[in-house]
Amino acid sequence: MYSRSVFTRTVVVASYVFVFLSLFQPLAADAANGPPSSDSLPRRALLGVTAEPTPDNHVRIAKIVPGSAAARSALAIGDILIALNGSPVDSVAMFLARIKSFKSGDDITCRVQRGGKEMDIEVTLGEWPREQPGDIQVLYDAVDTPAATLRSLLTKPIGTTSKLPAILYLQGFNCDSIEWPSSEPNLGRELIYRLTRAGFAVMRSEKSGVGDSTGTPCREVGFRDEVSLFVSALKKLKSYDFVDGENVFLFGHSAGGWVAPLVAAAEPVKGIVVYGTVVRPWGEYFVDNRRRNLWLRSQPDLAQLEDDQRLIAQLLHYLFVEKSSVREATTKHPELTAIAKKLFPQDDEHLIGLRSLQHFRELNDQNVARVLASLDIPVLALIGEFDIRTLPMDHEYIAAIVNARHPGKGTWQVLPKMDHGFALHQSLKDSVTHEFKGPFGEQVVQETVKWMQEIVTRRHAQVLEPEGISLND
Helix, strand or coil, X not given: CCCCXXXXXXXXXXXXXXXXXXXXXXXXCCCCCCCCCCCCCCCEEECCEEEEECCCCCEEEEEECCCCCCCCCCCCCCCEEEEECCEECCCHHHHHHHHHCCECCCEEEEEEEECCEEEEEEEECEECCCCCCCCEEEEEEEEECCCCEEEEEEEEECCCCCCEEEEEEECCCCCCCCCCXXXXXXXXXXXXHHHHHCCCEEEEECCCCCCXXXXXXXXXXXXXXXXXXXXHHHHHHXXXXXXXXXXXXXXXXXXXXXXXXXXXXXXXXXXXXXXXXXXXXXXXXXXXXXXXXXXHHHCCCHHHHHHHHHHHHHHHHHHHHCCCCHHHHHHHCHHHHHHHHHHCCCCCCEECCCEEHHHHHHHHHCCHHHHHHHCCCXXXXXXXXXXXXXXXXXXXXXXXHHHHHCCCCEEEEEECCECCCCEECCCHHHHHHCCCCCCECCHHHHHHHHHHHHHHHHHHHXXXXXXXXXXXX
């Protein structure tokens, strides 16, 4: 259940590390400005260079993107970056971290070495490009909370005058950005744009510390606090005057399916769609998912794999149930030391190097099934036929949980040939090899829109035809 970004990750090819705009088409001088924002949240900075490491552990400018802040400055290809605002730059990773700390419009001083001489070059950083699809409107806004100010993006059809049914998109558990201005294909963006073209206002919100957002870095935020931030995003969506507040839905993708019921319990919605999710305890899911994916992807020694899985299950019990630290668990049970290093490759506080141990403890403690059963709203559980991160049974189970308390309100469906990330494949083998890559699976939009429109139409009919009065009279 690990969603993938095709945009925000640093891409490493051979000895080069491509930074910031390597995925973009060349920019005109003002192309990054885009439509005006309705909020005052500063945009993240764009320098507009491709950087590469040198043999002596310095950073060289390998390319300057046309129209970028770097192109408008005196920086030149081949310059060796020595310092930014007086702070040494000893690696590409350090360079990335330093640039990320600035905002658009900031003036910085780049100390560079050129031709054996050092010089200072002033640069006014540009703004990160915005999404500009052309046929729908993209509203850049912000969700203000006590803990963070979150960048939000809302897409809506152009030219509509009536109130719109709306969807809050809830992404997976990782800390990738959900802003996708790159010209490269992006399946998540395709989902959101197609839902918008079908007549919905669709909102998404960055997580704390991601993209333009302020607040605690995402990987340090607990699960309960993250749910609270999404509740604030839902309230923001309902506040727009063009949104029909009585017809707001949640779409939970991957781990967003865990979040959706908890958000709905705090702030009412009309219905929930989940895609590729589970309601089992997270520790149980992790063990099962790891086994399945390693088996399908790497063809390991299955007996050894099962040895590891049993050790992982024991370790997660100590961490999640007994609330032991990694050190406490491995000191008491030294046979778990090797497997702990696999699950905590960076430090003892971040499971698989992505989110904090506390985040996963809180998620594991949460009985999402009980919350889901308490909601008297329709729920649609969708899964791709070639999804290798969740199972059809998980989605059938979700519908059964809903129907046990609210008969007829839970529905589930398998979408042919689709993977976990909305891509189409011809076989399971192809999905394993090329997961998240391929044509967009339009079925997820078709089924979601049909289901939501039936609910919206049903409500309108109830408003027009109150009890005891027939529209046919």
